[in-house]
Amino acid sequence: MIKNFGKKIGLFIDLDGTVYHGARMIPYADQWIRNVRSEGIPFLFVTNNSSRTPVAVAQHLIGMGIEALPDEVYTSAQAAAQYVNEQQLGKDIFCIGEIGLRVALQEKGLSLSDCMDDSVDVVVQGIDREFNYLKLEKAVTALLKGASFIQTNPDLLLPSDHGLIPGAGTLGASIQAGSRVKPVVIGKPSPIIMEYALAKLGCLPEQAIVIGDNMFTDIGAGRAAGCHTVLVLTGVTTSANYDEQVQLAGFEPDHVCKDIEELSAYISLKNRL
Ligand SMILES: [Mg+2]
Structure with missing residues (x-):
């Protein structure tokens, strides 16, 4: 049950492509976040990127001049760990992922298995830039033996400094092909991450x-979560x-802003309405 914060609106802000491109801040993002704070609007940065811990994400933001606390960040890794825990899927996890995912799972008291015995309850998979045949084999074997399959996010391709690169969804596709098990997808566009993020902020979908x-x-x-949507170009x-x-x-956003200055004006207006 969501404990309402009593404010008019709450913001759920994407990171890559919205406030920064890799290591480069999108113009005016720093000023906008200062505006959001000074107007007292509750917000969370919500990211499908499972590779970094919230501490590392906050440091990354601070490094480019955007004030941020780890508790203002919610990642698909945290949501995946929360889901495994809440759904009581089991304690023994085979994790294909990077530090952000491993830490999130351990923080929920789940144990990371090397998959050398039969005790794996859940395969949790995110982006893993050291993905290899052995990890694929272990994941497929565990799923064929009945483990649950949880995927942090379905992104097939990610932008990088040298063009598009494979994302978690592309790695997951090989596991799905071998095991014939469809993962439960946690990150956006799944409403699962949004429902957890709403609860974390104490915000109702209509706010x-x-x-x-x-x-x-x-x-x-x-x-999918019944929220107002704003696309930034x-x-x-x-x-x-x-x-x-x-x-x-096959659908439109509720509102479109061409840049962060336009977004800032729109959010201030929504907050005053
Ligand atoms: Mg983005």
Whole structure:
């Protein structure tokens, strides 16, 4: 049950493509977050990226001039760990993932197995830039023996300094192909991460504004959770490909902002209404 915070609105803000591109801050993002704080609007950064801990995400933001606390960050890794714990899927986890996911699972008291015996209850899979055949074999074997399959996020491709690179969804596709088990997807566009994020902030869906650059993940998740959605044309979606992205998604965001200055004005207005 969500304990309401009594405010008018709460913000759920995507990171990559919305406030930064990799190591580069998107212009005005620092000022906007200062505005949000000074207006007293509750917010959470919600990211599908499972590779970093909330502490590391906050440090990354601070490094580019955006004030942030670890508790203001909610990752698909935290949501995946919360889901495994709440659904009581078991304590022995085979984790394919990086430090952000491993720490999140351990913080929920789950134990990370090397999969050398039969005791694996759950395969939890996120992005893993050291993914290899042995990990694939262990995951497929555990799933064929009946383990549950949880995926942090379905992103097939990610933007990088050298173009698009494979994401967690692409790694998961090989596990799915071998095991014929479909994962429970936790990150955006799944409503699971949104429901946990809403509860963490104590915000009702009708008060929530989900902000992001990706029609499929950010806007999709906001819609699935019954929240107001705002697309910013600063990342995956741009003014050049907006029509195409909307057509591919099959739905529109509630509002579109071309940049963070426009977003800042819109959010201030929503807060005053
Ligand atoms: Mg994004």
